[in-house]
Amino acid sequence: MKTSLFDLYKVGIGPSSSHTMGPMRAARTFLLTLDMHKLLTSTVEIHADLYGSLALTGMGHGTDRAVILGLLGEEASKLRSRHPSTANSRPSASRQHSRCSAAHVVPFREEQHILFHRDQMIPPGALTRHPMASAFTASDVTGAPLFGAKYFSIGGGFIVEDGADVNAAPVMTASSLPYAFRSAAELLEMAKRDNLRIDEIMMRNECARRGDTPDAADSVRRDILHIWEVMQSCVARGLATDGILPGGLRVRRRAKRLAARLQQQQATGNGTGDPLAPLDWVTIYAMAVNEENAAGSRVVTAPTNGAAGVIPAVAHYYRNYRLGRGLKKAHCATSLPQPPSASSTRRNASISGAEVGCQGEVGVACSMAAGGLAAAMGGTNPQVEHDRPKLAWSTTLGMTCDPIGGLVQIPCIERNAMGARQSGARLPHGVSRRRRTQSLPRPGLSAPCTKPASTCSRATRKRRSPGLR
Numbered sequence: 144m145k146t147s148l149f150d151l152y153k154v155g156i157g158p159s160s161s162h163t164m165g166p167m168r169a170a171r172t173f174l175l176t177l178d179m180h181k182l183l184t185s186t187v188e189i190h191a192d193l194y195g196s197l198a199l200t201g202m203g204h205g206t207d208r209a210v211i212l213g214l215l216g217e218e219a220s221k222l223r224s225r226h227p228s229t230a231n232s233r234p235s236a237s238r239q240h241s242r243c244s245a246a247h248v249v250p251f252r253e254e255q256h257i258l259f260h261r262d263q264m265i266p267p268g269a270l271t272r273h274p275m276a277s278a279f280t281a282s283d284v285t286g287a288p289l290f291g292a293k294y295f296s297i298g299g300g301f302i303v304e305d306g307a308d309v310n311a312a313p314v315m316t317a318s319s320l321p322y323a324f325r326s327a328a329e330l331l332e333m334a335k336r337d338n339l340r341i342d343e344i345m346m347r348n349e350c351a352r353r354g355d356t357p358d359a360a361d362s363v364r365r366d367i368l369h370i371w372e373v374m375q376s377c378v379a380r381g382l383a384t385d386g387i388l389p390g391g392l393r394v395r396r397r398a399k400r401l402a403a404r405l406q407q408q409q410a411t412g413n414g415t416g417d418p419l420a421p422l423d424w425v426t427i428y429a430m431a432v433n434e435e436n437a438a439g440s441r442v443v444t445a446p447t448n449g450a451a452g453v454i455p456a457v458a459h460y461y462r463n464y465r466l467g468r469g470l471k472k473a474h475c476a477t478s479l480p481q482p483p484s485a486s487s488t489r490r491n492a493s494i495s496g497a498e499v500g501c502q503g504e505v506g507v508a509c510s511m512a513a514g515g516l517a518a519a520m521g522g523t524n525p526q527v528e529h530d531r532p533k534l535a536w537s538t539t540l541g542m543t544c545d546p547i548g549g550l551v552q553i554p555c556i557e558r559n560a561m562g563a564r565q566s567g568a569r570l571p572h573g574v575s576r577r578r579r580t581q582s583l584p585r586p587g588l589s590a591p592c593t594k595p596a597s598t599c600s601r602a603t604r605k606r607r608s609p610g611l612r
């Protein structure tokens with residue numbers, strides 16, 4: 144497995160890793176490429192063309208805002224916004240320009256330079272076939288193209304350039320890792336051979352990525368705890384914030400109100416002794432995170448924004464109800480066994496909801512959370528890597544990506560709550576990982592096109608629609 148834990152867990156902003164963080168990274172990459180080729184000073188105009196799912200649901204997912212932020216040189220992981228209204232706000236008119244250095248500014252007007260091609264799935268001339276595509280073009284003072292590039296957002300905030308393998312892992316040779324495995328069976332065999340736990344194997348791989356320096360293990364633990372701190376902060380904000388989510392559906396936040404109701408019940412003694420009562424808190428934790436994500440606030444991809452609530456909810460459940468050892472040690476042991484499920488799925492199918500449905504986002508998050516919880520509670524390697532993930536994931540098979548209005552709100556918030564509960568519950572049956580992975584592309588490929596018929600006859604290049612208000 145070449146994918147690092149920190150490739151899967153990335154700090155960013157909502158509401159979508161595929162439609163928000165990916166396009167932001169693509170826009171920033173294009174800007175830096177212009178600068179690297181010393182073309183920025185000759186650039187007077189940049190056009191961003193969006194295709195496929197980015198065009199059809201980009202307005203609801205904040206894709207236009209993400210492109211602007213990327214062309215401003217912003218990185219999702221470094222945006223320090225902590226309040227949804229700030230994270231979800233659009234850059235002011237005075238800031239809507241691309242700036243790669245203090246010496247040169249490229250004028251940029253959203254209505255003119257971001258084009259939504261709602262009747263095209265793939266950019267003209269593109270080699271890669273993927274439903275989330277963007278194309279950027281820089282022009283000089285005469286209007287002649289200086290440089291162009293096409294990028295594909297493949298889920299989890301990952302992007303690839305046109306012609307690259309959409310299932311390729313981040314560059315890392317297998318020989319560089321002490322435990323290079325391609326399947327759960329290989330991982331379990333290595334663990335059995337060397338008498339190691341799954342989290343120990345993953346820690347050794349992470350240390351190898353950092354050159355096996357004396358402080359590599361401490362560095363990995365610090366970064367894991369930083370991810371955990373961001374998750375905790377996200378849950379706390381979600382439990383403290385009410386109001387209406389942006390986007391036009393007028394979805395009211397519920398986590399704060401439900402938490403207050405549950406606290407009142409506990410204070411009066413109602414529900415005392417109910418063994419399932421902690422699962423009510425799991426539901427609320429997951430809803431708190433995904434309400435923050437829907438508001439465009441700061442979250443952690445786990446492994447995507449659309450499934451960002453499952454793992455934090457289960458981690459809070461473990462901290463509050465199951466913790467039997469030091470929190471820092473426990474969270475590292477919980478996090479490290481999780482990447483194999485997501486990496487295997489990303490390589491053999493996809494973790495992008497737009498491509499394989501909600502089963503590929505929430506399902507993988509359930510698998511990761513269940514395996515991590517089993518590890519923290521002292522489960523065996525087969526339980527951590529196979530039994531518990533299999534049971535949790537099987538409950539999500541068949542769920543498609545069907546957000547109302549293209550917004551990551553309904554039914555996304557509820558599906559995270561359901562997935563988090565299933566990850567901590569005992570389930571009676573399951574489907575093998577191989578069969579789960581093979582089944583992922585089928586709903587997306589077999590579903591009828593839901594593109595509005597009125598958009599099909601419009602000109603290819605069009606100005607953005609006013610969208611939801």
